[in-house]
Ligand SMILES: Nc1ncnc2c1ncn2[C@@H]1O[C@H](COP(=O)(O)OP(=O)(O)OP(=O)(O)O)[C@@H](O)[C@H]1O
């Protein structure tokens with residue numbers, strides 16, 4: 042129940058945010074998608090003992106947060122919900138990796154370094170994916186996918202899933218509410234109602250799909266899904282993509298925090 | 310058991326994307342050949358249903374714990390394997406985009422782990438085989454239980470393999486397997502129970518739904534062969550990519566950009582490089598860049614090896630970041646005020 | 650104007666489970682008429698509309714739009730001329746934004762994108778929600794959804810507008826808004842509803858359905874004020890026609 046409300050809130054929030062009008066929002070969706078993919082690939086390409094080189098990659102989310110006027114707290118909240126799942130696997134590292142690295146007399150457990158690296162990486166990757174949606178929105182994102190030649194059938198049903206998630210979640214929430222009102226003090230659905238509760242929902246889902254199909258047919262649907270024109274990319278879009286990609290690649294090759302640090306420590 | 314971006318390497322992510330892409334394109338082709346345009350809205354809404362239904366807690370008698378339905382098998386049974394696979398992909402894509410559950414790079418892994426094994430292995434080779442003799446409540450129970458268990462076991466094993474091949478963690482293979490498989494055996498048992506109850510209900514109330522799904526698009530009568538070919542292609546693809554990386558990079562399959570990046574850096578004679586090398590030589594107590602991918606050297610050559618500079622630089626980077634982020638915010642707010 | 654006529658001849662329909670939902674219905678609706686279809690729950694109103702739209706096909710009898718019979722092969726042509734608004738707007742708004750939803754029909758008829766845009770804006774302005782065009786459907790209120798669903802049909806510029814319970818579960822203001830919008834159309838209108846006051850307000854003609862057959866067909870004010878007939882068909886005389894509840898005085 043609480044999780045349904047949370048999810049509904051989350052989808053609504055991201056959709057609200059994607060309606061904003063900032064220069065990041067106005068960028069071509071394909072450019073944002075590609076930049077995100079390059080970003081993710083580069084971040085993920087770092088080895089398991091990397092930490093400081095990864096810090097530079099914070100620039101990307103921070104700048105987008107700032108320029109797109111995306112509130113930080115709700116996105117971070119989402120991140121903290123996800124993080125335990127990732128740490129779940131990451132935590133095995135300090136448990137199983139007992140090798141120590143000695144450096145200048147300080148002992149580091151490799152496992153903890155790995156875990157820390159995973160946490161940073163997951164923070165960066167999850168945030169950037171959420172920011173992509175928060176600055177683009179599902180409809181424009183699907184337009185970008187169209188430009189990547191992803192088949193219409195897939196996009197159509199993806200959009201339908203997205204559209205009906207809220208409807209279905211509300212339906213599930215109503216059903217659960219009705220159930221819990223008549224079965225107080227139960228943690229979950231009792232065995233006797235397993236089949237009928239979820240089964241009824243499935244049958245209603247089928248009926249709804251039937252009605253949606255009818256309403257599509259009445260408006261001339263013949264299996265072909267027509268999406269409107271795509272706006273072309275302009276110079277700004279290309280510039281945005283190029284600048285970020287260059288930055289990512291440079292930051293991948295050179296350890297920028299290290300260089301900054303060397304300047305400072307070496308200069309003094 | 311969603312794989313996260315942070316746990317995979319680009320090579321593994323890319324290979325699984327390719328494999329998933331092959332299966333998806335094939336599935337789309339199958340659906341288009343069927344010319345059943347009713348399927349599209351049904352796939353969409355059923356995907357949404359699975360999404361929502363995963364939030365229903367089914368109390369497991371006498372244990373105090375609860376479980377939920379898994380998506381893959383249910384979708385395969387209700388929509389047929391091809392449409393089920395595609396519907397599962399959309400569910401996972403939306404989870405990755407809106408909820409950060411599994412990432413965009415790991416999307417291929419997740420679709421494969423949660424969609425492929427259920428729709429193209431567990432469903433046709435176990436569920437359908439067991440149900441073929443005619444549907445009864447008992448057969449539904451056995452079939453959904455066994456196919457859920459097997460689907461999940463395959464998926465869990467796949468997670469282990471993908472994680473290990475990615476080399477982002479340092480877990481002994483056996484330990485990891487011994488952890489993952491039993492956990493998913495328990496999860497699978499619960500899922501199997503719930504799925505059986507749900508499918509039995511649907512079968513009793515509206516038997517035509519199950520019949521429609523398994524008829525026209527049945528794997529059994531047309532294309533076991535083709536699925537096998539698809540699977541073989543996927544395996545070869547994955548295997549090929551993996552072995553490529555494995556051979557070029559003996560250490561846990563780090564991405565070879567590591568290597569190439571190192572080389573280009575060493576060979577480059579641009580001005581930036583010159584400047585950088587002077588910096589490096591100035592700070593002589595720090596080891597030079599070394600991209601040799603030898604275990605012990607990796608450690609000393611990257612972060613920890615650059616302790617002081619790393620720390621100072623890292624801290625400065627963070628401060629700079631906070632400053633920039635804060636600055637843009639303030640400027641934006643001022644601009645807004647002045648507009649008003 | 651014979652091509653704008655809608656004629657139903659001896660219509661019969663049986664659901665696959667053997668339930669006979671429509672038994673020999675015949676009527677003719679002319680251009681510009683607004684007709685209310687009323688009847689108790691389960692009388693067969695929705696089924697009748699689906700037969701007219703060609704979502705279901707009759708077991709006996711026929712539906713003629715102009716001089717064209719509704720069959721599988723004439724459907725694309727028929728559906729361009731009839732627009733139907735469903736009872737649950739969530740079934741009709743299946744795209745991610747209101748704009749795309751309203752554009753869905755015109756795009757399917759392969760209009761070029763400029764004309765699609767024109768039609769979408771026109772339809773949205775007609776129902777007064779041009780400002781909601783970029784909203785996601787799940788962020789609309791019930792009333793807004795209903796109106797948006799109407800726009801999705803209007804953008805196809807149909808000759809006949811068919812609506813299944815347009816005012817159910819709406820608050821009084823939203824209901825009034827829908828009624829005003831409906832009054833503003835000079836389309837042929839066919840409206841089913843349990844909201845008899847609304848029917849009384851909008852439709853000049855009423856067809857009463859009972860157990861899948863026609864119980865009455867005639868001028869709205871005459872039929873809806875016939876309390877015996879209303880009672881027999883599981884309905885009530887609309888409030889607007891009842892005596893004043895305080896002083897029992899007859900309304901003019
Ligand atoms: N899919 C179906 N299969 C079998 N019987 C059905 C089906 N749909 C409707 N019926 C039956 O057909 C009859 C007419 O149903 P219909 O939906 O047309 O009624 P209605 O007049 O629209 O009622 P309401 O005012 O409640 O909307 C009802 O008795 C109903 O039970």
Ligand SMILES: [Mg+2]
Nearest residue numbers: 694695696813
């Ligand atoms: Mg009805």
